[in-house]
Amino acid sequence: MKTLSPQEAWSGVADCQTCTLRDSVLFSGLGEKEFECIHSPIDIFSLPAGALLYRAGDEGNFMYTIRSGLIKLVQYLPDGSQRIVRLLRGTDVAGLEALLDQRYQHDAVILQSTEVCRLPVEIVRCMDRENPTLHRELMSRWQRALMEADAWLTELSTGSARQRVARLLLRLHNTENEQCELFSREDMGAMLGLTTETASRIVAEFKRQGLLTQLSQTRYRCDIPGLEKIAENGPVSSAD
Amino acid sequence: MKTLSPQEAWSGVADCQTCTLRDSVLFSGLGEKEFECIHSPIDIFSLPAGALLYRAGDEGNFMYTIRSGLIKLVQYLPDGSQRIVRLLRGTDVAGLEALLDQRYQHDAVILQSTEVCRLPVEIVRCMDRENPTLHRELMSRWQRALMEADAWLTELSTGSARQRVARLLLRLHNTENEQCELFSREDMGAMLGLTTETASRIVAEFKRQGLLTQLSQTRYRCDIPGLEKIAENGPVSSAD
DNA sequence: CGCATTTTTGATATAGGTCAAGAGGCGTGG
DNA sequence: CCACGCCTCTTGACCTATATCAAAAATGCG
Numbered sequence: 309m310k311t312l313s314p315q316e317a318w319s320g321v322a323d324c325q326t327c328t329l330r331d332s333v334l335f336s337g338l339g340e341k342e343f344e345c346i347h348s349p350i351d352i353f354s355l356p357a358g359a360l361l362y363r364a365g366d367e368g369n370f371m372y373t374i375r376s377g378l379i380k381l382v383q384y385l386p387d388g389s390q391r392i393v394r395l396l397r398g399t400d401v402a403g404l405e406a407l408l409d410q411r412y413q414h415d416a417v418i419l420q421s422t423e424v425c426r427l428p429v430e431i432v433r434c435m436d437r438e439n440p441t442l443h444r445e446l447m448s449r450w451q452r453a454l455m456e457a458d459a460w461l462t463e464l465s466t467g468s469a470r471q472r473v474a475r476l477l478l479r480l481h482n483t484e485n486e487q488c489e490l491f492s493r494e495d496m497g498a499m500l501g502l503t504t505e506t507a508s509r510i511v512a513e514f515k516r517q518g519l520l521t522q523l524s525q526t527r528y529r530c531d532i533p534g535l536e537k538i539a540e541n542g543p544v545s546s547a548d
Numbered sequence: 549m550k551t552l553s554p555q556e557a558w559s560g561v562a563d564c565q566t567c568t569l570r571d572s573v574l575f576s577g578l579g580e581k582e583f584e585c586i587h588s589p590i591d592i593f594s595l596p597a598g599a600l601l602y603r604a605g606d607e608g609n610f611m612y613t614i615r616s617g618l619i620k621l622v623q624y625l626p627d628g629s630q631r632i633v634r635l636l637r638g639t640d641v642a643g644l645e646a647l648l649d650q651r652y653q654h655d656a657v658i659l660q661s662t663e664v665c666r667l668p669v670e671i672v673r674c675m676d677r678e679n680p681t682l683h684r685e686l687m688s689r690w691q692r693a694l695m696e697a698d699a700w701l702t703e704l705s706t707g708s709a710r711q712r713v714a715r716l717l718l719r720l721h722n723t724e725n726e727q728c729e730l731f732s733r734e735d736m737g738a739m740l741g742l743t744t745e746t747a748s749r750i751v752a753e754f755k756r757q758g759l760l761t762q763l764s765q766t767r768y769r770c771d772i773p774g775l776e777k778i779a780e781n782g783p784v785s786s787a788d
Numbered sequence: 789c790g791c792a793t794t795t796t797t798g799a800t801a802t803a804g805g806t807c808a809a810g811a812g813g814c815g816t817g818g
Numbered sequence: 819c820c821a822c823g824c825c826t827c828t829t830g831a832c833c834t835a836t837a838t839c840a841a842a843a844a845t846g847c848g
Contacts, residue, residue, distance in 0.1 A: 505806080
């Protein structure tokens with residue numbers, strides 16, 4: 309019955325009415341009445357990095373609200389090569405297409421350990437009928453995904469490799485502490501349309517130039533202004 | 549009051565109830581009742597190639613159903629270079645973001661002379677409230693745009709220049725007559741993330757190889773199987 | 789018919805791909 | 819606790835695809 313990967317880990321049944329994320333989440337703005345739509349339980353899952361949330365082509369029976377973590381949406385080309393088309397993080401919704409009775413369009417793979425609420429589509433459909441706010445919220449999610457997709461194209465698939473890497477780092481970095489959590493060079497390549505080697509070379513170069521400072525295995529401190537300069541000016545302004 | 553470009557051409561007021569495109573268009577499946585939402589008139593415009601439907605950043609007061617023609621959605625990077633993120637054609641909807649009170653995300657520029665119905669957002673919002681079918685139709689438009697955006701990334705921004713051009717041609721070609729209408733090399737480049745020169749070289753090469761046969765200024769006959777081969781196998785299999 | 793724009797072509801430079809090897813981590817099992 | 823093997827990251831050397839710069843051809847427009 310469950311379609312989660314072997315690494316799945318059921319970690320409870322959600323109580324949406326007392327949800328800590330209630331404000332930022334899909335179901336914000338719902339009243340008593342709409343919760344009557346919840347006939348089947350909404351399960352919460354904890355998934356480790358590497359786990360598969362769903363696979364492209366699977367029947368879309370669930371949507372997922374991401375509570376925390378990071379997920380990549382991967383699409384395959386006829387020749388077998390893969391491309392990461394989007395990242396999803398806290399408060400994003402995965403599997404919107406399920407609402408339209410479509411099969412999933414991507415593989416959804418956990419990049420950083422993630423907690424999700426699994427929403428049966430019938431529930432969301434029911435609520436969508438009852439509640440204009442959710443309805444609007446759904447459209448807004450779609451629009452957000454679309455803007456993200458467009459940005460992915462213009463920012464991360466245009467310009468030199470250095471620019472792309474810089475732009476990716478700027479997207480990933482946490483505004484508060486100027487830090488970011490990097491993932492494998494292979495994934496970076498698949499996001500930017502570069503080879504693993506090129507991604508590696510550029511990250512290494514950024515480290516040497518002090519634009520990135522490694523704090524731990526995957527954690528880095530970013531020189532935001534420096535990266536911004538690179539993101540815009542393609543050409544290197546080596547020393548001045 | 550109107551926000552269309554100088555080249556605008558008002559060409560009538562739509563009568564949606566007798567619309568010839570009624571079946572395929574956003575408003576399919578509407579009944580008498582919903583048409584009561586149409587308080588202000590829905591105008592039809594004919595726009596020549598080069599005209600601007602709307603500009604990125606403009607206040608989104610209208611959505612547009614495209615009756616015929618071809619429109620490019622253009623996004624600009626900080627450095628001024630541009631990238632075409634999507635094409636819209638007959639039965640597509642431009643300016644969905646207006647429904648969410650957002651400003652337009654792109655410049656929408658006419659590539660091939662186009663007829664559009666201009667829908668004031670209030671009308672669409674009103675109908676969306678009244679009619680679940682339209683509601684679903686809207687979500688489905690968003691999803692379609694999203695799939696298109698993803699495909700743009702995986703098909704048109706990945707692989708060698710030859711592959712990309714081939715894939716673009718396959719996307720553009722009319723299934724019935726194996727023909728396609730090409731546009732400027734500059735636009736092709738902006739769609740594929742290539743320079744104008746590279747786009748030109750490859751089109752020229754395809755012509756020499758007989759994969760494309762020029763029928764008129766912008767019209768070509770395409771060797772579909774040949775192009776498909778190139779779209780998949782990166783490497784050239786020159787002669788066999 | 790001549791000017792402006794776009795397309796094509798050429799010559800050259802270079803960014804990034806490819807192939808290959810070494811280095812560093814990490815987990816597993818002895 | 820150490821050693822081995824696996825995997826990812828890094829680095830090097832080389833090569834090719836595409837960008838770049840430039841000019842000539844073609845096309846369209848007034």
